[in-house]
Amino acid sequence: MLRVLTLSTLYPDATRSNFGVFVERQTLGLAALPDTLVTVVAPIGLPPRALRRASHRALARLPQEETWRGLNVHRPRFLSLPAANGRFAPALLARAVRPILDRMAGRFDVIDASFFFPDGPAAVALGRRYGVPVSIKARGADIHHWGVVRRAQVVAAGQGADGLLAVSAALKADMVALGLAGDKVGVHFTGVDREQFHPADRAAAKAALGLTGPVVLSLGALIGRKGHGIVLDAVATLPDVTLLIAGDGPDRAALAAQATARGVAARVHLLGSVPHAELPRLLQAADVMALASSSEGLANAWVEALACGTPIVIPDAGGAREVVTIPAAGRIVARDPQAFAAAIAGLLAAPPAQDETAKAAASFSWARNARALREHLVRLVLGATDPASPRGVTAVR
Template sequence: MKKIKRICIVADAYPTETDPKNPFIDQLVIAFTELGIECIVLNPVSLTKKIIRKSVLRPKRWSKKTNSSVIEIYSPRYLTFSSKKFWFINTNFLNLILFQYSCLKVLKEIGPNFDAVYGHFIFPSGISANKISKKFNIPAFFAYGENTNYTIDNLGADKTRKLLKDINGVVAVSTANKENLLKQNIVDENKIGVFPNSINNKLFYKRDKVEMRKKYGLPENAFIVAFVGRFVDIKGANRLSEAIQIVGPDKVKSIFIGFGNVGPNCDGILFEGKQPHENIPELLSAADIFVLPTLAEGCCNSIIEAMACGLPIISSNRSFNDDILDETCSIRIDPMDINAIAEGIERLYENEDLRKKLSDGSLKKAQFLNIEERSKNIIAFMEEKIQDKSQDTKR
């Protein structure tokens, strides 16, 4: 079986220190380099969006050092148009073509000598990875971790299916995501592997609660609920806030890490706002439980990070959580039911033995959700699919 030694990563968003969007693809790429795999990232940047938002353009070529390697990132400019659909005009097609052109232009300059190309999400990166595959005869894969259907809806299921017809494999982050692809017949089932998201366990691990509370000036004896996520309706900071008011802010204090327009307004908030990524595990370790009444996820990193810090979880009973949450580590609730969220909090507030049981369960589950194992399993899956395709071609 041929081993993968060099990967081209395609991502329409890649984090920098000043623009930290999409950190999880960066963590996976770093994990790939730790396996001795050379990674080149194609990260086209929309010139239109940068001009409109008056934001600083990242260099056309830049690099990031890891413990074992240097990741080279190329950020060619391309124009984009607002997403509109008329009778026979869909500007998403034009955006896709321009995105693909910018990727192909870089590959013509640096050479397409890769063992695989990996697109992060379906549109535009996954479809572009398949375009690169056809152009340069490189096996292509894409990750499917979207929390809604938006990357399929951009072009429609029929067109998306045709554009991904020859893809070698798909890395789905949950069984629910896999089922969504199958329901819409986007790719064949034998091409899909399920690899739940994971954490860097060198950063996310349980710290001493008393020490962390002293460090951040939090009350030593308070019962603290933690939330991490964007302040948007889909994540549910507003619903958690209402539930805390029902339980009583005299009993429960809270930490809300995130930003957005649909934030908390309950009493007893100890901290609200953004935090550097490296501070999050310390603040999680200072809390007693983690609550995220989310409506839609691919596979939620925030939940896994909280589990790694030893927190009992209260979260959605919807299928996207099935791969990571069960009765050993969590209380599953209807994320739209404020009273159910409040009852879950009250139950954990009153039952120290249950908190201990779910905390132990979280730590145990998180041991198997680390980025090192995930990266190894994804590479093994890709190598297997390349081998399968090679054998099919010979028949």
């Protein structure tokens, strides 16, 4: 029996159904494997009471422990200090988790941290306290942002962990450039649920949403890094094209103002946060999924779009070249409106067959993801008990 403690500050709850849904899906897949017991610790960072907004108050009311999607999930609170820019977050997180792990001492074999910061440094400290190996997975922003802002802490965690994972080979290269050992980092691709994400009749999918004509979907949090404004400017130059933007965040008002200023407010629809289960109907209706991210690890949205037979237009960011591997998958272009407009127009003029596009996602599977993760964690546990057993892994696909 492999007993895994999954530690993740990215995990869904009753107030945030889409928050870290990919971590949840990976964890559920791991827990479903034979001889595997998973306990989840999903710490919640809260600012001091004087700074709490309504969303923080809702988080504070969540249960400290619950059964969530069939798994035992602990949700300890730790103090988040915005002005400190993450400096104290790992120590505060670890302190909040220790009482739970003290009660579990001897009942977990490995700590699987599913985000690099602050989870990774906290996991390494906890692994030392309880004498178990630690794995840390990098997903993108945790390296591209925190690897700059809190570089020393990120590098120390990477050096102290027994094994590391990255969602793409490109992200692994970024980790090596940061100063982490390449032979310690495995590439661990995401998965996709093909029962939900699959090609469907595009005209019927549009009709179900009350849409006609060409449709472009931009999918992700409404923050500058995701580049929704670039896609909006591109679509503004393409007559009769409707743009759907699915996601929420601080840039919502600015995007609405931008659509008005470009004279395209009538054909730009800000959908807000869309439950993950409802994304397939949007992706099946879209002719193109365009996302102008400045940085990514390997976006789940890319893979989910392809699985629906919808080609993507993206910049050369993160694992883009590990996803756009055939012409039917879409285009990798410069991160500017002109390049996006040209690529979108080209795909609308000569759309690839949906089944050909879907082939680009054929290698992404949650079952494969779960098996590879278990094999990786088993190697770490064996390495902790047998010094001759290698702990690092160069590829887990």
